Amino acid sequence: MSERMSSRRGANQQAPSFLQQRRAWQAHHRQVARDSLIRLRQRPLGTLMTLFAIAVALVLPATLWLLLGGAQVLDRNLEDTAQLTVYLSPSLEEASAREVADKVRQRADVGRVELITAAEGLHQFQASLDLGDALQGLDHNPLPASLVVQPVTRTPEAVAALAMQLRQVNGVDEASADMQWLERLKQLTRLGQRIVLAFGALFALGVLLIVGNTIRLAVENRRDEIEVVTLIGATHAFVRRPFLYSGAWLGLGGGMLALVLLAVGMGWLSSPLSALASSYGTDWELPGLGFEGSLLLLVCSTVLGWLGAWIAVGRHLARMRPR
Amino acid sequence: MIAFEHVGKRYGGRFEALADVNFRLSRGEMVFLTGHSGAGKSSVLKLLTCLERPSRGRIVVAGHDLGQLGSVRIPFYRRQIGVVFQNHQLLFDRTVFDNVALPLLIQGMPASDVARRVRAALDKVGLLHRERALPIELSGGEQQRIGIARAVVHKPALLLADEPTGNLDPQLSADIMRLFEDFNRIGTTVLIASHDLALIARLRHRVLRLKDGRLIADENGS
Numbered sequence: 329m330s331e332r333m334s335s336r337r338g339a340n341q342q343a344p345s346f347l348q349q350r351r352a353w354q355a356h357h358r359q360v361a362r363d364s365l366i367r368l369r370q371r372p373l374g375t376l377m378t379l380f381a382i383a384v385a386l387v388l389p390a391t392l393w394l395l396l397g398g399a400q401v402l403d404r405n406l407e408d409t410a411q412l413t414v415y416l417s418p419s420l421e422e423a424s425a426r427e428v429a430d431k432v433r434q435r436a437d438v439g440r441v442e443l444i445t446a447a448e449g450l451h452q453f454q455a456s457l458d459l460g461d462a463l464q465g466l467d468h469n470p471l472p473a474s475l476v477v478q479p480v481t482r483t484p485e486a487v488a489a490l491a492m493q494l495r496q497v498n499g500v501d502e503a504s505a506d507m508q509w510l511e512r513l514k515q516l517t518r519l520g521q522r523i524v525l526a527f528g529a530l531f532a533l534g535v536l537l538i539v540g541n542t543i544r545l546a547v548e549n550r551r552d553e554i555e556v557v558t559l560i561g562a563t564h565a566f567v568r569r570p571f572l573y574s575g576a577w578l579g580l581g582g583g584m585l586a587l588v589l590l591a592v593g594m595g596w597l598s599s600p601l602s603a604l605a606s607s608y609g610t611d612w613e614l615p616g617l618g619f620e621g622s623l624l625l626l627v628c629s630t631v632l633g634w635l636g637a638w639i640a641v642g643r644h645l646a647r648m649r650p651r
Numbered sequence: 652m653i654a655f656e657h658v659g660k661r662y663g664g665r666f667e668a669l670a671d672v673n674f675r676l677s678r679g680e681m682v683f684l685t686g687h688s689g690a691g692k693s694s695v696l697k698l699l700t701c702l703e704r705p706s707r708g709r710i711v712v713a714g715h716d717l718g719q720l721g722s723v724r725i726p727f728y729r730r731q732i733g734v735v736f737q738n739h740q741l742l743f744d745r746t747v748f749d750n751v752a753l754p755l756l757i758q759g760m761p762a763s764d765v766a767r768r769v770r771a772a773l774d775k776v777g778l779l780h781r782e783r784a785l786p787i788e789l790s791g792g793e794q795q796r797i798g799i800a801r802a803v804v805h806k807p808a809l810l811l812a813d814e815p816t817g818n819l820d821p822q823l824s825a826d827i828m829r830l831f832e833d834f835n836r837i838g839t840t841v842l843i844a845s846h847d848l849a850l851i852a853r854l855r856h857r858v859l860r861l862k863d864g865r866l867i868a869d870e871n872g873s
């Protein structure tokens with residue numbers, strides 16, 4: 329019973345060459361890719377619902393990611409504007425104030441230093457508060473002279489250390505660097521990163537489940553066909569192929585829809601956001617995903633769709649294994 | 652070509668559908684497998700197509716021990732046999748041509764060869780003129796012939812059929828059987844499960860008779 333099952337009609341049974349087989353395989357891939365797209369178009373409502381579900385699942389983490397990117401740009405901007413205000417003793421004459429300013433200016437860790445004399449300070453104060461001549465009646469200027477100091481190193485730690493040292497300088501009353509809120513912003517950004525990561529993972533799982541469920545239904549609908557092709561010698565790869573293409577198409581379509589939703593949403597948000605930013609004196613715009621970001625989103629969503637389909641078909645195939 | 656050695660099959664661990672079945676089929680034979688409904692005919696064919704694995708014993712087909720065949724190799728084993736199903740199981744969303752071409756597509760045959768082979772198979776079952784039709788437009792007998800064309804399009808050395816004349820009238824059944832005899836005449840080994848005793852008796856081939864999962868007779872046709 330070790331006879332081979334070679335055909336007796338051998339002459340025309342010649343096995344196709346490797347090249348021929350590969351060409352047939354490529355042709356089959358093209359056909360399956362086209363067929364699965366056509367199948368999706370044949371039930372537009374279901375497909376559209378799936379696409380929207382995928383898009384929504386992608387938009388939320390992508391938006392968070394964009395906002396986070398925006399926040400990072402923002403705190404880099406703010407770091408650039410880092411400066412210290414050094415208040416000199418109220419008793420100091422203007423000449424002594426200039427001496428202190430010169431002394432501070434000579435330090436290596438200090439960039440530009442601007443002296444605001446007591447008189448200038450009062451003037452600015454009046455202007456900023458729109459008080460007009462309300463302070464004219466004061467018989468002496470209650471404000472001290474101050475220095476606006478630009479640190480060389482602008483990290484919150486360096487600025488805080490510099491403030492401490494400047495406080496020791498003769499004639500200096502107080503040096504304040506209100507960097508705390510910047511530090512807080514940084515921590516918030518770090519928190520935000522984790523939140524985006526967690527949401528990203530969660531919503532990636534969501535995409536997987538959405539596509540998986542859609543493909544599971546497609547597999548149910550075609551179970552007779554799967555049974556037939558399996559019985560006449562289809563490999564698991566052959567059975568999977570149309571569903572993997574469907575999953576990948578759904579992922580890609582959902583990703584593209586997500587990009588559209590993002591563009592619309594960002595357009596809608598960008599003007600109030602930049603208005604808000606300019607009211608804080610920074611020139612800031614919500615950054616878009618850009619080419620690379622968009623590509624990454626599409627690749628991720630396509631791969632997720634493919635993977636979701638793989639899992640859904642795999643479960644079905646496992647149930648069909650002979651026992 | 653086929654050897655069953657002490658084959659037993661249980662479904663769900665309890666029920667014994669086949670018990671100690673022994674037989675051999677030589678290359679080029681045409682054999683009927685018969686018995687009452689529930690006797691185990693379909694089970695024998697499911698074992699031969701690796702849809703089920705034997706619970707006991709050994710099944711060897713053309714050198715393949717089916718009990719040992721890994722799931723990766725099963726598809727390639729199945730490509731060497733042709734199967735005609737009880738209810739023809741054509742795919743109703745594609746044409747006769749595409750249905751018959753399916754085994755070749757699965758095997759990755761170049762498109763030019765596919766068309767030639769499909770037409771040759773359709774010609775043999777006398778339905779070349781219906782290649783563009785959808786299965787739903789065909790009669791039951793024609794659908795069954797399409798099923799046979801699909802089973803032989805890749806020129807298998809072994810052809811299995813489960814109740815191929817199940818729902819057909821006697822005249823059509825006789826036509827279908829004649830078709831199997833044609834394939835057998837050109838060298839294909841044929842095993843047909845059927846409970847159409849009158850038809851089987853007329854055809855005078857070897858008959859394996861099953862009863863309650865046991866082989867009770869092995870009669871040589873004259």
Ligand SMILES: Nc1ncnc2c1ncn2[C@@H]1O[C@H](COP(=O)(O)OP(=O)(O)O)[C@@H](O)[C@H]1O
Nearest residue numbers: 662663668686687688689690691692693694695
């Ligand atoms: N998948 C299955 N699970 C449980 N019992 C089965 C299964 N398939 C067949 N059987 C049982 O095995 C016995 C033999 O069935 P089958 O091989 O289909 O007989 P036949 O084809 O001769 O009518 C029957 O009693 C049937 O109920």
Ligand SMILES: [Mg+2]
Nearest residue numbers: 692693694813
């Ligand atoms: Mg049966």
